Amino acid sequence: MRESYFPQEETRDLQSRIYWLFGLIVLALFGLLMRAWYLQAVKGKFYHELSENNRIRVVETAPPRGLIYDRNGNLLVNNVPSFNLYVVLGDMPDPADVLPRLAQLIEMSQEEMTRRVTFKKEDPFFPIKVKDDLTMKEVALVEGHGLDLPGVKIEAEFKRNAIHGTLAAHLLGYVGEVTQAQLESGLYENVKRGGIIGQYGIEQTFDAIIRGTPGQKRIEVDALGHEIRVLEVNEPLRGDDVFLTIDLNVQKVAEEALGNQNGAIVAVDPKNGEMLAMVSHPAFNPNLLSQGASSRAWEALLKDEGRPLTNRVIHGQYPPGSTFKIVLGAALLETKEATPSSRVECRGFLPFGNRNFKDWKRGGHGSVDLHRALVESCDVYFYEMGNRLGVDTISKFSHLFGLGQPSGIELASEKGGLIPSTEWKRQARKEPWYPGETLSVSIGQGYVTVTPLQQALMISMVANQGVFHSPQLLKKIWDHETGSIQEIPTAEGKRIPVSPETFRVIQNALAGVVSDPHGTAGGAKSQFVSMGGKTGTAQVIGLKGGVHGKLPDKFADHAWFVAFAPVESPKIAMVVLVENGGHGGSTAAPLAKKVIEAYLGVVPPLEPLTVKSPAPPPTPVRSEG
Amino acid sequence: MIDRRSIAGYDWLLFVVVILILGMGVLSIYSVTASSAVQARTPLYMKQIYWIILGWIVFLVMAWIDYHEIARFAYPIYVLTLLLLVLVLVMGRSAQGAQRWLSLGFFNVQPSELAKISLLLVSAKYFSDYFPKRGLNLRQLLVPGALVLLPMLLILKQPDLGTALAISSVFFSIVLVIGLRSKFLIYSSLLSLMMFPFLWQFFWNHLKDYQRERLRTFIDPTNDPTGTGYHIIQSKIAVGSGGLFGKGLFGGTQSQLKFLPESHTDFIFSVFSEEWGFVGIFILFLLFFFLILWGVEIAYKAKDVLGSLLAVGIIGLIAFYFLVNVGMTLGVMPVVGVPLPLMSYGGTSMVTTMGLLGLLFNVKLRRFMLFY
Numbered sequence: 001m002r003e004s005y006f007p008q009e010e011t012r013d014l015q016s017r018i019y020w021l022f023g024l025i026v027l028a029l030f031g032l033l034m035r036a037w038y039l040q041a042v043k044g045k046f047y048h049e050l051s052e053n054n055r056i057r058v059v060e061t062a063p064p065r066g067l068i069y070d071r072n073g074n075l076l077v078n079n080v081p082s083f084n085l086y087v088v089l090g091d092m093p094d095p096a097d098v099l100p101r102l103a104q105l106i107e108m109s110q111e112e113m114t115r116r117v118t119f120k121k122e123d124p125f126f127p128i129k130v131k132d133d134l135t136m137k138e139v140a141l142v143e144g145h146g147l148d149l150p151g152v153k154i155e156a157e158f159k160r161n162a163i164h165g166t167l168a169a170h171l172l173g174y175v176g177e178v179t180q181a182q183l184e185s186g187l188y189e190n191v192k193r194g195g196i197i198g199q200y201g202i203e204q205t206f207d208a209i210i211r212g213t214p215g216q217k218r219i220e221v222d223a224l225g226h227e228i229r230v231l232e233v234n235e236p237l238r239g240d241d242v243f244l245t246i247d248l249n250v251q252k253v254a255e256e257a258l259g260n261q262n263g264a265i266v267a268v269d270p271k272n273g274e275m276l277a278m279v280s281h282p283a284f285n286p287n288l289l290s291q292g293a294s295s296r297a298w299e300a301l302l303k304d305e306g307r308p309l310t311n312r313v314i315h316g317q318y319p320p321g322s323t324f325k326i327v328l329g330a331a332l333l334e335t336k337e338a339t340p341s342s343r344v345e346c347r348g349f350l351p352f353g354n355r356n357f358k359d360w361k362r363g364g365h366g367s368v369d370l371h372r373a374l375v376e377s378c379d380v381y382f383y384e385m386g387n388r389l390g391v392d393t394i395s396k397f398s399h400l401f402g403l404g405q406p407s408g409i410e411l412a413s414e415k416g417g418l419i420p421s422t423e424w425k426r427q428a429r430k431e432p433w434y435p436g437e438t439l440s441v442s443i444g445q446g447y448v449t450v451t452p453l454q455q456a457l458m459i460s461m462v463a464n465q466g467v468f469h470s471p472q473l474l475k476k477i478w479d480h481e482t483g484s485i486q487e488i489p490t491a492e493g494k495r496i497p498v499s500p501e502t503f504r505v506i507q508n509a510l511a512g513v514v515s516d517p518h519g520t521a522g523g524a525k526s527q528f529v530s531m532g533g534k535t536g537t538a539q540v541i542g543l544k545g546g547v548h549g550k551l552p553d554k555f556a557d558h559a560w561f562v563a564f565a566p567v568e569s570p571k572i573a574m575v576v577l578v579e580n581g582g583h584g585g586s587t588a589a590p591l592a593k594k595v596i597e598a599y600l601g602v603v604p605p606l607e608p609l610t611v612k613s614p615a616p617p618p619t620p621v622r623s624e625g
Numbered sequence: 626m627i628d629r630r631s632i633a634g635y636d637w638l639l640f641v642v643v644i645l646i647l648g649m650g651v652l653s654i655y656s657v658t659a660s661s662a663v664q665a666r667t668p669l670y671m672k673q674i675y676w677i678i679l680g681w682i683v684f685l686v687m688a689w690i691d692y693h694e695i696a697r698f699a700y701p702i703y704v705l706t707l708l709l710l711v712l713v714l715v716m717g718r719s720a721q722g723a724q725r726w727l728s729l730g731f732f733n734v735q736p737s738e739l740a741k742i743s744l745l746l747v748s749a750k751y752f753s754d755y756f757p758k759r760g761l762n763l764r765q766l767l768v769p770g771a772l773v774l775l776p777m778l779l780i781l782k783q784p785d786l787g788t789a790l791a792i793s794s795v796f797f798s799i800v801l802v803i804g805l806r807s808k809f810l811i812y813s814s815l816l817s818l819m820m821f822p823f824l825w826q827f828f829w830n831h832l833k834d835y836q837r838e839r840l841r842t843f844i845d846p847t848n849d850p851t852g853t854g855y856h857i858i859q860s861k862i863a864v865g866s867g868g869l870f871g872k873g874l875f876g877g878t879q880s881q882l883k884f885l886p887e888s889h890t891d892f893i894f895s896v897f898s899e900e901w902g903f904v905g906i907f908i909l910f911l912l913f914f915f916l917i918l919w920g921v922e923i924a925y926k927a928k929d930v931l932g933s934l935l936a937v938g939i940i941g942l943i944a945f946y947f948l949v950n951v952g953m954t955l956g957v958m959p960v961v962g963v964p965l966p967l968m969s970y971g972g973t974s975m976v977t978t979m980g981l982l983g984l985l986f987n988v989k990l991r992r993f994m995l996f997y
Contacts, residue, residue, distance in 0.1 A: 047865025
């Protein structure tokens with residue numbers, strides 16, 4: 001102190017309290033220093049980690065899905081580049097301002113935008129896909145407004161592309177973003193939110209093979225989420241390619257044959273169960289759905305009366321009509337209820353109970369044996385014989401032929417159809433079985449429903465003399481990483497307890513259906529190849545056997561034709577169903593002929609009656625029959 | 626009449642302290658803004674250096690003119706300040722929801738900055754004219770209280786909570802040093818305790834939405850991690866991740882990658898802490914401690930009450946800014962948006978602070994003057 005210079009009475013009064021002030025300040029300084037020590041020394045590691053996480057973000061890069069080929073290596077589904085639009089809410093300071101402007105730029109409705117963006121937002125930095133496959137104009141517009149659209153980014157990615165559009169749409173299926181329910185199901189282990197998985201058809205069934213493994217990119221970002229630099233890249237692993245058993249050429253011919261009619265065509269190789277074609281019409285465009293269809297497009301698909309999303313091959317359940325007589329014929333011979341020479345007198349109707357069950361042919365067929373009954377599709381014969389067999393025996397044999405139960409094909413939600421029995425009726429309807437109902441069942445009406453796929457497998461079994469192969473869709477898998485090709489082995493065939501002699505009789509009769517002048521499928525007779533088959537005309541309404549009045553289209557009968565060829569050594573078995581197509585013989589059978597001729601590769605004008613072997617499949621065809 | 630011994634003595638050390646603090650500020654600004662993609666024609670750190678140079682000129686001016694001369698204009702300056710404060714409310718330019726700027730054609734001024742200096746002068750002048758020997762009682766507090774409250778309310782109306790609180794800190798440090806009568810102290814603290822809920826209610830109702838939000842998130846930053854709480858969380862992460870020795874110059878990921886908002890202005894301390902760690906903080910605290918110690922010594926040895934009170938007010942103001950700013954970045958005080966003296970980027974704050982230091986030096990220089 002230097003008060004000796006100038007003694008200051010007044011300031012002395014202040015001096016003690018100046019120390020108070022100083023003390024307070026120093027105390028506060030010390031407190032803050034302790035706080036800094038706490039943050040930096042005590043919790044330093046914790047905050048260091050936080051700062052690392054703050055700047056490093058792991059971005060998943062979607063793997064290209066494996067390609068899909070037909071059995072001969074024709075490309076069916078591939079990936080093409082696509083510009084997709086994403087929104088990162090965490091990087092968007094004011095979504096209420098940006099989103100409407102973005103919607104305007106890409107001409108999307110506000111509701112649609114809101115619907116897409118509000119789907120789950122637990123992680124604000126998760127990129128939400130708003131639109132797939134932007135046009136060049138949209139890319140330019142969005143990029144041009146980039147600075148006014150924080151949190152909006154365009155990524156160059158792949159989109160799934162079915163090369164032939166709607167061809168085999170139900171079989172190939174489509175892909176889509178994994179849903180919340182699918183994520184929670186635990187079935188998709190390595191799939192994260194936003195991941196693309198197969199949602200239908202082959203894409204769905206073999207998703208695990210096709211999907212591939214996503215790659216990861218560790219990037220350093222700034223506070224706005226902008227990528228500063230890439231720290232580490234794990235390239236995604238491309239999914240495996242799959243070769244289907246489908247034959248593109250046969251599929252094409254089948255689709256063209258069916259044309260605009262609603263219905264289904266299935267073709268299978270009876271020797272090994274490989275599916276050769278699978279058509280369901282009307283179809284959807286898988287590219288539209290894979291690339292994130294708008295809700296309006298979805299609604300249109302769901303509301304369409306033709307139900308284009310339904311795969312009629314496995315989801316459609318129809319009464320089999322007269323094609324069911326094949327099963328009855330086999331049952332008759334196996335149970336010895338009738339011999340091939342047993343006869344029934346057909347006068348055009350069969351009185352039963354208090355009503356007459358009519359034959360489709362007004363005047364009747366006269367005295368018929370099994371062969372003629374099948375060739376001419378005599379109803380009275382099968383009324384009589386069905387009644388003798390009883391519904392439970394019919395049911396037993398139907399099941400032997402795979403009807404009324406899912407075949408186990410590797411496609412989702414296959415339907416089973418229905419084969420009635422007394423037991424079934426007691427349980428399901430709480431009613432006894434009425435004998436008259438057996439008569440309806442005998443000609444494939446009444447409660448009986450089957451899917452086109454079951455029909456195809458049934459006729460395949462007949463063609464293969466009772467050896468059943470599970471339907472197979474996948475031929476081989478090509479792993480790009482190792483370069484290895486895995487052939488899918490054909491499942492061991494199962495012989496059903498029906499004697500070859502029975503099949504000989506039945507096959508003979510079915511050949512007659514096409515070749516006999518009285519046969520119901522005379523119109524399907526091929527110049528080049530021997531065919532066996534059976535027509536069916538399934539009534540949509542009513543059980544008044546044989547009444548075919550004029551009805552509006554949607555109540556018109558369904559036309560069936562099940563067929564196999566060549567008769568001597570069947571290489572293809574198939575079914576044609578034309579919804580509301582009328583008579584099986586005139587509507588469905590000619591379509592089968594086209595497909596069969598296409599598959600067997602007969603060149604029409606030059607080599608009559610010569611059968612060319614099909615395009616040689618790489619695996620030797622295993623034959624059990 | 627300047628005492629040469631003073632400058633020849635250890636005062637050069639003080640200049641070193643100030644220059645060191647200024648240097649740390651420029652370095653931190655350089656570190657944050659150098660990598661910035663958008664480069665201004667004059668980089669920010671250069672601009673800051675220009676401000677520093679201007680600051681030293683103001684320092685010299687404020688140190689040169691006898692503080693008694695300056696204090697003589699305390700009341701006219703005060704009235705002018707009030708006028709400008711009213712004017713800024715009527716026709717001021719607003720930025721970020723607050724009306725603080727007054728355009729003078731060629732440049733913009735913030736009358737609230739002037740208010741700090743004029744309040745300092747008025748309080749010191751008033752209390753030195755009417756110096757209560759044995760502490761203040763309520764009656765003696767009425768006039769100066771009103772003098773402070775008037776501009777404070779005008780500033781709150783802008784609203785600028787930070788400056789309003791800074792002005793009150795000048796007043797309170799002066800009142801603290803003068804002392805309050807003990808009886809009055811007891812009564813007034815009892816009264817304010819009883820009135821607290823009502824005052825709080827009043828205070829709360831008069832805050833702007835964003836101010837309330839800031840106070841709320843101060844209490845629980847995780848409540849709103851992307852909004853206001855974001856600043857506090859990111860700042861704590863920046864400081865904490867610096868650890869003991871820091872990440873080094875340009876190494877601060879938090880600030881370099883712009884997770885820190887306002888990193889070169891209000892949050893410059895976070896940048897500094899992230900890059901220099903606890904060691905850096907310790908040195909910085911030591912420098913500010915010296916600065917305040919120097920001020921306290923000047924207040925203690927001032928020639929008269931006016932000088933002493935001026936010094937006390939200046940210490941109070943600088944300490945307030947330092948403590949509130951650092952407290953904010955360390956997450957122990959609400960975000961009120963005050964700059965860190967001598968370090969934050971910004972001309973107004975720099976010039977004002979240097980001016981205040983000049984005034985402080987002024988008081989010291991005239992310690993041995995015989996008359997005025």
